[in-house]
Amino acid sequence: MKESSESQKWKSEELREQRKARLAEMKSKDGGKKPVKTGNRVATVITIVVLVLALIGAGVWGAFRLGLPHQHLNALSVGSEKLNVVEFNYYYHNIASQFQLDPNDEVSAQTLKSDSGIEGFATVEDYLKDVAAQQAQMNVMLADKAATEGIALDAEDQQIIDDFFTQIEISAKQSEMSSNALLSAQYGVGATRDSLKPVLERYLLAQKYSVDKQGSFTFSDEDIEKYYQENKDNFDRVTYRIFTIAANYESDADEETKTAAMQTAKENASEMLAEVEDEASFQTACLEYAKDDDERARYEESDRSKMFLRLMSSVSGAEASEWLFDGTRTNGDKTLIETTTGYQVIMFLDRSESDFPYVDVNHILIKADRATAEDADIEAAKTKAEDILKKYQDGEQTLAAFEALAQGNSEDTSAATGGLIADIYPGQTEAEFEQWAFAEGRKTGDTGIVQTSYGFHIMYYNGAEGKTDRQLRIDDVLRTEAYQAFVNEEIKNYAYSVESLGYRLTT
Numbered sequence: 001m002k003e004s005s006e007s008q009k010w011k012s013e014e015l016r017e018q019r020k021a022r023l024a025e026m027k028s029k030d031g032g033k034k035p036v037k038t039g040n041r042v043a044t045v046i047t048i049v050v051l052v053l054a055l056i057g058a059g060v061w062g063a064f065r066l067g068l069p070h071q072h073l074n075a076l077s078v079g080s081e082k083l084n085v086v087e088f089n090y091y092y093h094n095i096a097s098q099f100q101l102d103p104n105d106e107v108s109a110q111t112l113k114s115d116s117g118i119e120g121f122a123t124v125e126d127y128l129k130d131v132a133a134q135q136a137q138m139n140v141m142l143a144d145k146a147a148t149e150g151i152a153l154d155a156e157d158q159q160i161i162d163d164f165f166t167q168i169e170i171s172a173k174q175s176e177m178s179s180n181a182l183l184s185a186q187y188g189v190g191a192t193r194d195s196l197k198p199v200l201e202r203y204l205l206a207q208k209y210s211v212d213k214q215g216s217f218t219f220s221d222e223d224i225e226k227y228y229q230e231n232k233d234n235f236d237r238v239t240y241r242i243f244t245i246a247a248n249y250e251s252d253a254d255e256e257t258k259t260a261a262m263q264t265a266k267e268n269a270s271e272m273l274a275e276v277e278d279e280a281s282f283q284t285a286c287l288e289y290a291k292d293d294d295e296r297a298r299y300e301e302s303d304r305s306k307m308f309l310r311l312m313s314s315v316s317g318a319e320a321s322e323w324l325f326d327g328t329r330t331n332g333d334k335t336l337i338e339t340t341t342g343y344q345v346i347m348f349l350d351r352s353e354s355d356f357p358y359v360d361v362n363h364i365l366i367k368a369d370r371a372t373a374e375d376a377d378i379e380a381a382k383t384k385a386e387d388i389l390k391k392y393q394d395g396e397q398t399l400a401a402f403e404a405l406a407q408g409n410s411e412d413t414s415a416a417t418g419g420l421i422a423d424i425y426p427g428q429t430e431a432e433f434e435q436w437a438f439a440e441g442r443k444t445g446d447t448g449i450v451q452t453s454y455g456f457h458i459m460y461y462n463g464a465e466g467k468t469d470r471q472l473r474i475d476d477v478l479r480t481e482a483y484q485a486f487v488n489e490e491i492k493n494y495a496y497s498v499e500s501l502g503y504r505l506t507t
Contacts, residue, residue: 070505077499078136085505091133104185112128141493161204227478238351241346242344243285243305245343272288357464357467357469359464361460362419362459363421381456392447426438430453
């Protein structure tokens with residue numbers, strides 16, 4: 001029994017020693033317990049965490065692709081108004097397109113990231129975004145003023161917006177993409193029908209107010225006359241004849257060759273200048289000094305040398321305009337002016353105070369290109385024009401009768417409106433058309449036939465406006481100046497600043 005009891009005691013102690021040994025193995029160096037090795041459970045936890053993060057990331061990416069941040073984050077503050085990224089992108093993309101740039105295009109993106117060369121703007125993108133911000137600022141101010149003054153969009157304005165989205169839908173279908181995808185491509189991420197509609201409404205309201213405000217300014221005859229006396233050169237018009245003798249040399253010629261060619265051109269121009277004494281001799285000289293048969297033919301076919309009632313801004317060359325608008329200039333004065341490629345021979349005829357009215361003319365065009373049509377075709381067009389005019393003269397000889405003939409016979413787009421060409425001013429149409437319309441003594445109901453490079457025009461003089469060209473042009477200038485002064489003052493109350501987070505999302 002004793003021996004058995006001692007044996008059991010020894011086995012008990014041996015088990016305790018073994019357990020202590022196992023516990024010692026589980027302890028770390030600092031006396032604490034070693035981590036329990038549960039590799040499979042840890043891997044499971046890590047996998048779950050990764051999946052959760054992936055799901056969150058996918059959700060954020062999906063939200064970004066849908067443009068949710070762009071629709072809810074602000075990119076710009078204008079006064080108390082907040083503009084989200086979608087609205088700012090609308091202005092930015094429009095501005096970029098004016099510079100033939102597309103922020104979504106890789107080539108354009110490189111240009112946008114390049115040095116702007118403009119002080120205060122590191123890149124082209126920085127500059128264009130600032131321009132877009134200023135445009136947004138202006139429209140916020142104008143739309144706010146419209147709301148304050150009770151101006152609102154009407155059914156016609158809403159139709160413009162509807163037509164815009166209808167066109168988007170048509171273009172999207174043709175491109176085999178969704179409307180929202182096309183809008184995003186054109187105006188940035190987040191642009192949809194719903195997100196863009198309020199942007200377009202603000203834009204249209206601003207434009208509506210702008211037009212209304214500009215039309216609200218009025219000026220007296222005294223205001224207009226005073227402005228004219230202070231700025232005559234900007235509103236008077238000159239009539240003159242001009243012919244250019246070009247220096248004849250190849251584009252890759254050396255300087256010696258160019259100099260020699262310029263000298264020859266000067267000698268020829270000087271000879272021509274000496275020959276011209278009046279308008280008739282000027283026209284004859286144009287034929288004599290034409291560089292080739294083609295140019296000579298053009299001067300034979302039309303009175304190309306006469307510039308009729310030209311503004312200073314439409315005269316070719318600063319030296320020529322300065323000479324023509326010299327207050328001492330009289331009829332028949334002539335001069336020779338050097339240009340970079342030759343010499344101009346100029347004869348002054350008249351200076352007008354632009355006291356003529358804008359005129360309305362109805363016409364019926366029978367096409368026959370003067371430069372390319374066969375002689376037989378030109379003659380046939382002329383005969384047809386004469387027959388139509390005779391038909392009018394044999395009929396009631398009223399505006400309505402002429403309009404009916406225009407609708408049935410004119411070969412240009414004005415046929416739809418009875419051949420009406422409204423508010424014609426000098427320099428707008430070809431010389432022959434213009435000279436007939438502004439001929440001295442012209443009265444309502446006058447008819448005739450005029451040939452231009454397009455063909456033959458059966459003309460009907462439809463009257464003139466009450467105000468003169470000078471009055472209308474000065475009224476426009478004063479109206480623009482008054483509106484700009486208004487804008488400059490009001491915009492001070494609508495300072496803008498960027499909202500950094502949203503601003504960085506603009507693309």
